[in-house]
Amino acid sequence: MTGMERVPMGPPWSVDLIADLHAGVLPPEVAAQLRPRVEADAEASEILRALDATLEDLHSLPPVPMPDHVAARIDAALAAEARPGIAPVVSLNDARKRRNRRLGMGGAGVLVAAAAAFGIVLAVSPGTQQPPANDAAPAQTTKPSAAPPLALKRDELGSAVGEVLKAQNYGPLETPDRLAGCLKGGGITSSGNPLGISPVELEGKSAVMAILPAGLGKYRLVVLDPATCGPDKPEGVLADTTVGQR
Secondary structure (H helix, E strand, O other): OOOOOOOOOOOOOOHHHHHHHHHOOOOHHHHHHHHHHHHOOHHHHHHHHHHHHHHHHHHHOOOOOOOHHHHHHHHHHHHHHOOOOOOOOOOHHHHHHHHHHHHOOOHHHHHHHHHHOOOOOOOOOOOOOOOOOOOOOOOOOOOOOOOOOEEEOHHHHHHHHHHHHOOEOOHHHOOHHHHHHHHHHOOOOOOOOOOEEEEEEEOOEEEEEEEEEOOOOEEEEEEEOOOOOEOOEHHHEEEEEEEEOO
16 A cells, blocks of 8 residues: 555445554654544444454563574575565565565464454465456466486585575476375475475485584485385485585
């Protein structure tokens, strides 16, 4: 929303719009006109009270340590963001992220907590948000590379972290399920999708490297032989090492 836009008509107003007003991310001139109208409406003011109560509850919670796999994903995202040639984009989604950080939880959790106060059922898919109709479609972030696979030696796997973190190319493994089966065969557990995955050549042998979270600032590098790996086939794991901060 920009200062050029009109104040949304209502009531009723969406829970998301009221949450934006509550968090102070709307343009000042819009918020100044919208707030008295929202506070004068019984249903909308109840949402504001629910958000106040949610914020108070969150502030009273003890600190929760960040899971290692989440920290590793953040490290990877920051590394990718630091690459040159990426222009910053400012949008309402960014403002809503600032709102979510202020509230201390994801936007979906805030809306569900507010809606529960008066019986609204929301269908939200965690981690996804439909872009506005007038936004450009996001560029595809994963596609097979035409470049030859990285050539690696067993004692130099760490040198490939930067390149493999950029990719989500399963190569001959083809699917996440096949990767999961190969990891299981090697007795390797993983809490989700790899931080990065790409075909490589390990000392001349065609393989696939997957980077898994291994704690704050650490990465577990697993190299698999797609021709032999699978459940109950530990021989398909060609290399398995951890790199990063100690």
